[in-house]
Amino acid sequence: MKSILFLALLVLPSILFIIGDGQKVFAYAQEDPLEEEAEVEGENDIEDVATAGEEYEEEESQSTASPDADTALLFVRPLQTPGVQMEIPAGRPVEFLIGFRNKGKEDFIIHTVEASFRYPMDFNFYIQNFSALAYNKLVSPSQEATVAYSFIPSDAFAGRPFGLAINMAYQDASGNTFQEAVFNETVSIIELEEGLDGETFFLYVFMAACVILLMVIGQHTLLSVGRKRTNRKAPVETGTTNPNDVDYDWLPKQTLASFNKQQKSPKSTKSPRQRKAQRSTGSE
Numbered sequence: 449m450k451s452i453l454f455l456a457l458l459v460l461p462s463i464l465f466i467i468g469d470g471q472k473v474f475a476y477a478q479e480d481p482l483e484e485e486a487e488v489e490g491e492n493d494i495e496d497v498a499t500a501g502e503e504y505e506e507e508e509s510q511s512t513a514s515p516d517a518d519t520a521l522l523f524v525r526p527l528q529t530p531g532v533q534m535e536i537p538a539g540r541p542v543e544f545l546i547g548f549r550n551k552g553k554e555d556f557i558i559h560t561v562e563a564s565f566r567y568p569m570d571f572n573f574y575i576q577n578f579s580a581l582a583y584n585k586l587v588s589p590s591q592e593a594t595v596a597y598s599f600i601p602s603d604a605f606a607g608r609p610f611g612l613a614i615n616m617a618y619q620d621a622s623g624n625t626f627q628e629a630v631f632n633e634t635v636s637i638i639e640l641e642e643g644l645d646g647e648t649f650f651l652y653v654f655m656a657a658c659v660i661l662l663m664v665i666g667q668h669t670l671l672s673v674g675r676k677r678t679n680r681k682a683p684v685e686t687g688t689t690n691p692n693d694v695d696y697d698w699l700p701k702q703t704l705a706s707f708n709k710q711q712k713s714p715k716s717t718k719s720p721r722q723r724k725a726q727r728s729t730g731s732e
Contacts, residue, residue: 462493508640516552519616521545521630523543534635538606543598546616548632550587554621558585562631566611568634576602606639 513519528534536542544674550556562580567573578599587593597614614631 449490456515472491497583512626514556514618514624514626516550516554516620517556517618517626518549519626519628519630520549520553522547522580522616527604534612534633536601536612536635537640538601538637539603540640541598541600543596544614544631545594545596546614547592547602548587548616548618549592549596550589552620554588555589557619558583558587559617559619561614561616563597563599563614563640565601565605566613568609568611571611571613572633578607601637603639607636609634609636611635618696686713715718 477727491508522545524545525541526536546561548556548558560580560582565575565577567575581595581597583595585593585595610636612631612633613629616628616630617625617627619625663676
């Protein structure tokens with residue numbers, strides 16, 4: 449029985465080979481072309497990073513400084529704390545001073561100072577370049593000079609770190625040019641939380657204008673209502689029918705009766721002297 453099984457195992461591969469008409473029945477693992485492309489791209493990325501590193505090293509080697517010159521940088525706004533990563537507010541001016549001391553025997557001329565934001569992982573990538581200021585300032589031997597520079601970071605950079613590179617270019621009397629990296633560190637761009645910004649200020653102004661307008665409208669309405677009330681006619685008291693408002697109760701009844709008759713009768717055409725004479729005659 450064991451011999452039959454052993455013989456079957458020996459004959460079976462031959463039978464399969466014959467049935468497949470001489471074609472291979474066994475499957476072989478093939479390499480994925482996408483994996484090959486990914487490996488090639490990864491190798492290219494590594495080569496690019498290495499090339500960028502070599503270029504950055506070459507740039508650093510080109511950034512030479514004269515042994516007869518000393519430079520120092522001082523941030524005026526904002527102030528820099530030693531040992532702490534510097535924080536720069538976005539949208540606010542950044543001001544700093546660069547001190548230059550000539551300790552050689554030849555004159556130096558300070559040409560330009562420039563600043564730029566770099567990608568923090570690779571300083572070869574420029575994020576933002578600032579204007580290069582030309583000074584053309586002469587510094588004699590054993591003399592010192594100070595130059596000022598300022599720039600404003602964009603508001604879009606708030607909340608991210610960047611590499612800040614500050615370079616100074618100068619030349620000696622022999623015509624040799626030098627470029628020194630005065631500052632080359634990573635800084636953080638922060639956004640200041642202001643208590644009152646421009647939009648909030650204009651919103652408050654608009655609300656105050658609305659309140660004043662409502663007060664003016666209310667005052668005008670009250671004045672118009674008051675004028676309408678004063679223009680209404682007040683009730684007139686007629687009182688007695690006596691036009692002269694004279695009390696005749698103390699007069700005798702005969703005199704009062706004659707007086708009433710005289711008022712009811714038509715006006716006489718007699719003169720005052722004749723009426724006086726008539727009254728005197730009647731009294732007698």
